[in-house]
Amino acid sequence: MNKTALYKxxxxxxxxxxxxxxxxPKDRVPSEQEIMDEYKVSKITVKNALTAxxxxxxxxRIQGKGTFVAEQAGLSDTLKMTVRRGGAGNLVGFIIPTLKTKVIQRLVDHVEYYLKEAGFQMILWITRESSAEESRAIKELTESGVKGLIVFPTEDEKYNESLLRLSLDKFPFVFIDRYLRNIxxxxxxSDNLGGAYETVSYLLNKGHRQIALISPENVNTAIEDRTAGFxxxxxxxxxxxxxxxxCxxxxDILRSDDALGYxxxxxxxxxxxxxxxTLTAEMANLTAGSFRVALRDETPVELIxxxxxxIPGVPYVAQDEKQMAHDAVELLHMRMGSEHVPQHVVVPVKLVMPPTESDENFHGIGHKEARI
Structure with missing residues (x-):
């Protein structure tokens, strides 16, 4: 008798x-209903399996569309098989911390497209926010002979000797989104500082003075720059x-069940x-949940x-992932054929005001009117 939990x-x-x-990669996984029918299990069991x-x-997992196999790598056997099949001369590694956010999902899609246009094949490696896994990815990808790397550093990273070594060795690589100031x-x-500056200026011009900043711990350049812009x-x-x-x-709290209470x-x-x-979409959703608990109905708070x-009705700063991907591939390609001349490209962002329920105002979760 199989004693393994059904979801496992x-x-x-x-x-x-x-x-x-x-x-x-990109294939659609059977739907929740199809899996329920095949295994004769409940919906929560299927959700647990897909979440894992x-x-x-x-x-x-894409809301309203279904679940799809990720464009992912990270297993040495998979990497070696790819190199044997296509040769490493046209391979570029893309090292990312997670595939959970829409921003990274879109970056992966666009980077793969532009690399293919430039004649390269992408090898994706997910570090799951582990600097040790990031170092392993760099080692295995470079030893396998990839032509270059695009690196989205881990969330809490200040220094990685493997990345420093890449820089010292003049190996072609590009940081995307986050970066290490000492390399x-x-x-x-994205224009993290400018986006935060314009957003907070917008709130100040509306008369707000008591504006909360809610963010993950200030341990990477994206958060540092957004905080500085605020x-x-x-x-x-x-x-x-x-x-x-x-805040x-x-x-360690953000990655636990205590974040909402905090x-x-x-x-x-x-x-x-x-x-x-809020300096990330994750923090916006946690804050919106907290509004329901912490704030009285007569105490509206404008959320951006x-x-x-x-979240319906919530304005947000939009990054241009397509332009970021294009510029990253262009810079990497240029770096492959020229001397090492470091440069930092900043891609503009914009404040997006969502559609309103009427011509006059909208009401989100505890919100006053918010429009530019």
Whole structure:
């Protein structure tokens, strides 16, 4: 009798199909209903299996469309097989921390497209926010003979000797989105500082003064630059800033079940807040959930997010992932054929105001009117 939990059995069966090639990258995985019918299990069992596969970076779940096999690598056997089949001369490694966010999913799609246009094949390696796995990816990919690397560093990374070695050896690689300030190389980022500056300026011009900053721990360049943009807006407007309204959630809490309670406690102890700017989409969703618990109906708070949180009525700062991918591939290609002359390309962002339910205003989760 098989004593393996049903959701794990489903998970292992789908993994086996991916490994065997029966399910290939971008293939649609059977629907929840199809899996329920095949295994005679409940919907929650199927959800647990698919969630576990998504957490492992093997599948991508797209609301309203279904579950699809991720464009992923990271297993040495898979990498070696690819190199043997196509040769390493046209391979470029793309090292990413996760496939859970829409921003990274779109970056993967666009990078693969532009690499193919330039005559390269992409090898994707997911580090799952592990600097040790990032180092292993760099070692195996470079030893396999890839032509270059595009690296999206891990969330809590300040220094990685493997990345420093790449720079010292003048190996062609490009940082995308996040970067390490102590490594002088080619870098593509969104205008994180400018996007935060314009958003906070927009809120200040509307009359808000008690604006909360809600963010992951300030441990990477994207968060650092967005935080700096927030502060610069107050300084340039000549308005005193209250950093007691800043909430940088420690990563160990953010990655646990305590994140919602942590933000809820922060909001409950600061009833003077009239607006909140969250520095990631994940933080926007946690904050929206906290609003329901922490704030009275008569205490509206205007919420704006960096990146689309998928919450109706919530404005957000949109990154141009297509342009970032294009510029990253162009820089990498240029680097392959020229001397090492480091440069940092900053891609513009824009504040997106969502469609409204009427011509006059909209109502999100505890929101006042918000439009430019």
């Amino acid at each position: 059995q489903i998970q292992e069966d789908i993994k086996a199909k991916i490994k065997s090639g029966e399910l290939r 596969l998504a957490d492992d970076g093997l599948v991508v 002088d190389t080619y870098t593509i980022t 502060e610069k807006a107050y300084i340039d407007h000549g308005i005193s800033i209250d950093k007691n309204l800043w 940088h959630v420690p990563l 933000i809820t406690g922060f909001l409950q102890s600061r009833p003077q807040i009239t607006a909140a700017f 997010s960096f990146d689309d949180p998928g």
